[in-house]
Amino acid sequence: MIILAATPIGNLGDASPRLVRALEEASVIAAEDTRTTQRLLQALGVANRPQLIALHDHNEKQRAGDLVARARDEDVLVLSDAGMPTVSDPGYGVVAAAAAADVQVTVIPGPSAPVTALALSGLPTDRFTFEGFLPRKPGDRRAALRALASEPRTMVFFEAPSRIADTLTAMADAFGADRPAAVCRELTKLHEEVRRGALSDLAAWAADGVRGEIVVVVGGGAARVVSPDDALAEVQRLVATGIRLKDAAGEVSAQTGHSARDLYQAALAARG
Structure with a gap:
């Protein structure tokens, strides 16, 4: 079968016993970055040295069929660099191909940056939407944000440190300066930090520079009645x-x- 396995997003202590056992028993691992997986095996004290196959955005379409065919005869463990495969990471193409070929897929649950940030944000968690990374070009980003301006659910975004200040400013323009939000960075790591406040305040804070891996959580919009x-x-x-x-x-x-x-x-x- 295909086994999707969530890996720690920062703290190695979050590696589940089931994940460690799967790594110890795996004969083949499809990994977003094989070097990251090698470091994970070493850090967790796993002596097993399975075959590592690179599986990333640029080759997943070509390799999905071969991995699924192989999964008919042996388990294929699929890992991203951190968190759950398929969630803004490689893996979706493999799962889709496995479903089409009637090959079993299962999951070893574990850490997930979007859900972790949502829980820490202090914003409503009963309904939410994950939007991943926004477009890089300012015009495309503005259009994407304006399309979400009236989204009533809490929204979760990924963003790079180099773009976070511009993105928060664009969000304040599209959603309103007072829209509540939270910036969560370095989740589960030593320097974990959560900043909560209005988008305009968070944009001003980010103007001085923000480091680390970042998740932005934004409150949903109130219903608008427009003539x-x-x-x-x-x-x-x-x-x-x-x-x-x-x-x-x-x-x-x-x-x-x-x-x-x-x-x-x-x-x-x-x-x-």
């Missing part, structure tokens, strides 16, 4: 900033519930 005229005005405002009419209509539609087609047609009519 058709106000929605059209928002489309026109976005177009005036350089956004294509079609994209602007789509963004406002996602925020207000008004039909993107109707907004597009209304904006064209207003131009005429």
Whole structure:
């Protein structure tokens, strides 16, 4: 079978006895980074030296079929560098291929950065959405955030230290300066830190630089009641900033519930 195994996200003490046993018994491991897996085996005192196969974003599509075929005859352990495979990490392609081929898949549960950050955030946990990494380009990032502006569930994001200040500023612009949020960094590690507050305050704090691996948790938005005229005005405002009419209509539609087609047609009519 295919075995997805969660690995520690920082603290080696979070490695479960079941994970250690699987590492000791594995004959083949598909790993996001084989060097990271070698260090994990050594740190956990695992003497077993299984065959290590690199499985990452650039080769998963090509290797998924071979791994699934191999899993018909022996267990194939799938690891990411930290946390649960498939969650913003390689593994999804292998699981999809295994499901299509009717090959069994199981999971060794364990650490997960999104769920850990959500629990620490102090924000509602009854309903949430994981958004992963936002687009790198400012325009694409702005569009993605505007589409989430009215999302009622708590939102969880990954972000790189080099982009966190810009991202928090963009979030404050799209969601509102007072939207509650939390920045969680270095989870389960020695310098673990959780900063909670309004997006504008967190953006100001991050301006001086933030280090480590980061998860951002943002409170959901309150329901908005927007008239058709106000929605059209928002489309026109976005177009005036350089956004294509079609994209602007789509963004406002996602925020207000008004039909993107109707907004597009209304904006064209207003131009005429």
